[in-house]
Amino acid sequence: xxxxxxxxxxNATAPLLPEAREALLFALDQLGNPSSVHGEGxxxxxxxxxxxxxVATLCGAQxxxxxxxxxxxxAANLVLTSEFRMGRTPLKxxxxxxxxxxxxxxxxxxRFAREDVCEIAVTNAGIVDCAALEDLLRAHDRxxxxxxxxxxxxxxxxxxxxxxxxxxxxxRAHGGILVVDAVQAAGRLPLSISxxxxxxxxxxxxxxGGPKGAGALVARGEIMMPSPLIRGGGQEKGHRSxxxxxxxxxxxxxxxxxxxxDIDGRMAAIAALRDGLEAEMQxxxxxxxxxxxxxSRLANTCFFTLxxxxxxxxxxxxxxxxxxxxxxxxxxSGKVGQSHVLTAMGYDxxxxxxxxxxxxxxxQAEIERCAAVFAxxxxxxxxxxxxx
Numbered sequence: 001x002x003x004x005x006x007x008x009x010x011n012a013t014a015p016l017l018p019e020a021r022e023a024l025l026f027a028l029d030q031l032g033n034p035s036s037v038h039g040e041g042x043x044x045x046x047x048x049x050x051x052x053x054x055v056a057t058l059c060g061a062q063x064x065x066x067x068x069x070x071x072x073x074x075a076a077n078l079v080l081t082s083e084f085r086m087g088r089t090p091l092k093x094x095x096x097x098x099x100x101x102x103x104x105x106x107x108x109x110x111r112f113a114r115e116d117v118c119e120i121a122v123t124n125a126g127i128v129d130c131a132a133l134e135d136l137l138r139a140h141d142r143x144x145x146x147x148x149x150x151x152x153x154x155x156x157x158x159x160x161x162x163x164x165x166x167x168x169x170x171x172r173a174h175g176g177i178l179v180v181d182a183v184q185a186a187g188r189l190p191l192s193i194s195x196x197x198x199x200x201x202x203x204x205x206x207x208x209g210g211p212k213g214a215g216a217l218v219a220r221g222e223i224m225m226p227s228p229l230i231r232g233g234g235q236e237k238g239h240r241s242x243x244x245x246x247x248x249x250x251x252x253x254x255x256x257x258x259x260x261x262d263i264d265g266r267m268a269a270i271a272a273l274r275d276g277l278e279a280e281m282q283x284x285x286x287x288x289x290x291x292x293x294x295x296s297r298l299a300n301t302c303f304f305t306l307x308x309x310x311x312x313x314x315x316x317x318x319x320x321x322x323x324x325x326x327x328x329x330x331x332x333s334g335k336v337g338q339s340h341v342l343t344a345m346g347y348d349x350x351x352x353x354x355x356x357x358x359x360x361x362x363x364q365a366e367i368e369r370c371a372a373v374f375a376x377x378x379x380x381x382x383x384x385x386x387x388x
Contacts, residue, residue: 071205080106083111127160130170199220210251210254291303
């Protein structure tokens with residue numbers, strides 16, 4: 001970004017880390033196809049397998065259980081299917097239970113038929129309602145197959161951390177499969193697929209400072225795996241055909257190494273910046289609603305509503321002042337619509353909200369400038385309301 005603008009939309013995409021850029025450029029200069037057996041091919045294969053180890057380390061998994069994809073959306077569509085294999089034995093998932101606040105990549109249900117996707121309610125606090133989930137699992141017809149549950153670890157809009165361990169206990173008690181979208185949590189919370197109790201995790205490179213166009217589906221082990229979404233040459237042990245994007249994966253690996261380091265220290269510094277910004281926001285606009293402020297949430301995320309200010313109007317106002325933020329998930333081809341997350345939490349869907357998300361490169365000076373822009377936008381809103 002130029003010096004005249006500040007970037008506060010890290011949940012949409014994090015800036016490319018210098019080390020990820022360096023690793024990507026190095027890999028681009030490597031000639032071989034990772035499936036070739038000659039020296040050039042083996043050199044690129046080594047890059048891919050090194051990346052697999054680094055991504056596995058980030059989430060406490062075994063390298064052999066990491067399947068590389070083009071991103072989190074593809075990983076979601078790979079795993080959200082009724083067809084699995086337990087070793088060589090076919091295994092069927094009958095219905096998908098997905099929380100009402102999931103990212104659209106998960107909420108759309110992947111390869112499940114629409115009628116086989118059931119929504120799990122959330123509380124007004126934006127937390128998955130485990131009692132509602134238990135009722136759904138008790139009513140599940142085992143004759144259709146196993147229940148599959150998809151719940152994110154941290155919401156991409158509010159930043160609220162979900163009770164995944166409690167969800168996992170319910171899913172295990174009912175013999176189901178648990179898929180956890182860890183896209184926003186990676187690098188911001190300690191990750192361990194076994195401690196979470198998840199069967200599968202979904203990851204994305206560009207959310208942690210790697211290049212766009214790379215992601216991963218991480219399994220608890222190699223025994224239970226979904227049927228392939230993309231068939232062809234049998235790459236990724238047959239789970240995802242197509243020549244691996246070695247350059248993007250090298251960048252992903254560098255970002256994963258950085259994301260795994262000193263999470264507590266990095267997030268404490270970021271939380272201090274975020275909390276200071278929120279204090280300034282409340283000082284100049286006492287009626288601002290900061291969603292999830294009383295809940296456990298990601299240290300970098302502030303999702304707020306200014307009563308009387310539409311999300312689209314607010315986003316444009318901040319952009320014109322040189323502040324890049326968002327109105328929620330950056331997944332709808334630039335559209336600014338009603339937040340399904342706020343709707344699920346019981347808010348008036350016509351109101352909307354804005355999301356500020358920051359990261360390691362965010363400075364105190366940028367926080368102060370963002371607060372000043374917020375004060376200006378809030379003042380304009382008051383003036384417009386008085387004029388009306």
